[in-house]
Amino acid sequence: MKQKSLPILFVFAAVLLGLYFLKGDRPGENGETGKRSALLQGLEKEEPRELILRERSGIRYFRFVREGSGWRIVDPILDEANESLIRTILNSLAGMSKELVRPKKEVTTGFLKECGLEEPKGWIEVRGERKRIKLALGGEDVVPGMAFVGIGGDIYRAPLGLESLLRQNLDDVRNPYLFRNRLEGVSEILLDRRPKAGARMKIRIRVKGYGFEILEPFRARAGTLAVRNLLKRLLSVRADRFRSTKDMNPKLFEDPWLRVELQGSLGREKVMISDLLPSVEKNRLLGLPDQSTTVFGLREGRPYLLELDPKALGRSLVQPIESLIDQVLWTFDPVKARRVHLRRPGGSQGFPEGKKNLPGFVLESNGEEGGFRLLKPLLIQGEPGPLSDLFQALRHLRVQGLLQGEEGKKALGLFQPPDLEIRLVPGPQVRAPEVRVSLKRDGKRLLARRDGESLVFVVDARPFPYLRKPWWTYAERIAFRLLGTQPVQEVLVERGSHKVLFRADPKKGWLRDGTPEPDFQDSLDSLKRLRAALPLGPFEELSKPPLLATLRFFGPAPTQGRHGKNLGVLTLYGSLKGDDPLLAHEQGAPLLFQLSKGRSRLLRTLLP
Structure with a gap:
């Protein structure tokens, strides 16, 4: 057999062995x-x-x-x-x-x-x-x-x-963890902590509905994410080493740094954690080296001490009570509300000058159609852009701090009356209660108080300018719209003693005082639903520039020489010359609008 064929035979044998x-x-x-x-x-x-x-x-x-x-x-x-x-x-x-x-x-x-x-x-x-x-x-x-x-x-x-x-x-x-309960089964938490100075502080939290509620040292809605993170940290505390409790010095847990009770699916667990920063005296008393930083944990019913890492404990469990409070003032996303009420019982303080005694307003959801409309003080469809800004402001009205003690009591008195009261009524698909919040300016701070709670929060003041805008800010920006479904037959434009008539001829198209005006149809299309740049406020309450012109829109005439049905009247205010925006008002409508410069130029071309 040739030598070069031996490797091939070995490979073949290996394959047969593998198949075997x-x-x-x-x-x-x-x-x-x-x-x-x-x-x-x-x-x-x-x-x-x-x-x-x-x-x-x-x-x-x-x-x-x-x-x-x-x-x-x-x-x-x-x-x-x-x-x-x-x-x-x-x-x-x-x-x-x-x-x-x-x-x-x-x-x-x-x-x-x-x-x-x-x-x-x-x-x-x-x-x-x-x-x-x-x-x-x-x-x-x-x-x-x-x-x-x-x-x-x-x-x-x-x-x-x-x-x-x-x-x-x-x-x-051995089980290295201080607790046996699992995150999803925990229904109540009690933290009894000894601060560096002063009396012990108890924090009691329980599950409420789909979230958590703080019961001690005050009643408040807890932040679901904050509590879950706290629970994760508690349930992840684990031992470096173990010691029997038989040789434990009884003074070790005489005044523990932290007592924790968890009610969960595995029952109620009670845990004590010794000094987070042990002293030399206590170390000597316990028979530990002078510089020892050992921290011990003990769970009721388990006959072993767990030696814990003090640095990990400090990072995990040393946090102020304020951090557990729900940073969001609302129980649900404001945009999912059925109604939004904004009331200003404090008058005009903190609002644009000259806008005294501004009424509050109510927004109502359009339901499946999407968006919101103004329900009060007038029934008007809402404008998506400003409404989006309003709801974003409500979402970002987050808690930044809590006023406690004497400062908190003093702050409560500032809410007589508040600058703004906000009420969110949940929509049909929302499983959360209605919530009411009062806001009050205190210098550069913005304070908030939830209805039914005695706590005063410091909240992010940046969204406040969006919340203090007058109700007409949220009205749909349509300065004029044609009434009914009839086609426009004539448009009469009057400026002082000057008049011009645009009329639709079946054969010649649009005529301007009898002269063909082929581009008028494009102008008319933009006037049928005239978009405005912004609403200025209630028409009757505003001072206005001089009357410039009136545009009257008519349907088909029943007989020659007579105007057809009135389809709407648009009044313009401003000057004929220049490039300043014109003001527009639809006859019978509650609001006065400012037009864009582009639409103002278009309307000036139609004037006599």
């Missing part, structure tokens, strides 16, 4: 070898109740028992188990498969020795309700990534790595 091991039709367990099955075959439908890990030397031996919804260590100590680790081990075992190498009746002493099972490296035992499986861990197989495992006298090959499951230290298998 992959093919599942070789003799199986009933006197046959090679059949594949789950490593924990027979336990698939049973919930594991017990797990034992034992190394050959006996140095590492752990027995875990399932109690209720959790796992406990029952040997070599009695303590809570690291449930995450237990689940990982059981899931790993459940996901593995095994392949029969030799049944029990064919196993010899020599073969046991070859497989490393005469003196196994260790044992893993899993027990269910009725069945138990004990794995004896042998040596590495010649098949890459596989090792020998003995089960009930039969010898199998299984994935390499089972031995690593035995290499756990005692601290690894």
Whole structure:
């Protein structure tokens, strides 16, 4: 045989060997070898109740028992188990498969020795309700990534790595967390904290509806995200090391820095955390080194102290009560309101000069059509742009601080009366209560108070200018619109004693005093719904520049020489010359509007 053909034969042999091991039709367990099955075959439908890990030397031996919804260590100590680790081990075992190498009746002493099972490296035992499986861990197989495992006298090959499951230290298998409850099940939190100076502070929070409520030291709506973040930090506090409570000095928790109670799905848990910054005297009293920064945690019912990292605790749990208050004043997004009420019981203070005794206003949702309309003081469709600014301002009216003590009591008196009262009535799809908020300017600060609460907040003052605008700001910016559905037959334009008549002729098109005016149709189209630059306010209350012109729109004439039905009257104010914007008013309408320069130029071209 040629030398160069040897590598090809080796490759061919390797492929055949691989196919031999992959093919599942070789003799199986009933006197046959090679059949594949789950490593924990027979336990698939049973919930594991017990797990034992034992190394050959006996140095590492752990027995875990399932109690209720959790796992406990029952040997070599009695303590809570690291449930995450237990689940990982059981899931790993459940996901593995095994392949029969030799049944029990064919196993010899020599073969046991070859497989490393005469003196196994260790044992893993899993027990269910009725069945138990004990794995004896042998040596590495010649098949890459596989090792020998003995089960009930039969010898199998299984994935390499089972031995690593035995290499756990005692601290690894213990529950490292201070709390056992899970985030989603917590319904009440009590924090009893000793500040650096002064009396202890209690903070009690409970679940209310879809959010949280602060019950102590005052009643207020809590920020859902802030409370959930606090809970996450509490539930993630874990031990660096463990100590037995048998040798604990009773003075350790004489005046703990923090007491925590959590009511959750696993019951009520009570925890104490010792000094965050221990003193030399206390360290000596406790038998610790002078410079020790060790902080201890103790949960009622657990016979072990947990040594905690003081820096991590400080970052996680030292926060002012203000940070837990809901920074959003509203119980729901303002744009989802059915109605928005803005009332100004404080008169004109803080509002544009000359706008005294401004009435409040009410916005009402258009429902499925989208947007809002003014309901009071007048029924007018709303303008999307200014309304969007208003709702953005309401959203950004966020809490920045809380006035407490004497300052808070004094601030309450400032709200007699408030500058602005805002009421949001929830829409039909909103599962949140109505909310009322009062606002008051105090120098450069903007103060807020929710109805039913005695707290005074400092809120972001930047949105306030958008909230103090008069009601007509939110009116639709249409200065004029044609009435009815009849086509326009004539437009009479009057400026003082001067007149010009635009008339539609069936054959000649639009005529201006009898002369063809082919471009008038484009001008008329823009006048049918005349957009304005901005509303100026109620027509009757405003001083106006001189009357410039009046445009009267008529429908088809019933007889020659007579005007048709009146379709609307548009009055213009301003000067004929120049480029200043004109003011426009529709006859019978409540508001006066300012037109854009472009539309003002267009209208000037129509005047006589």
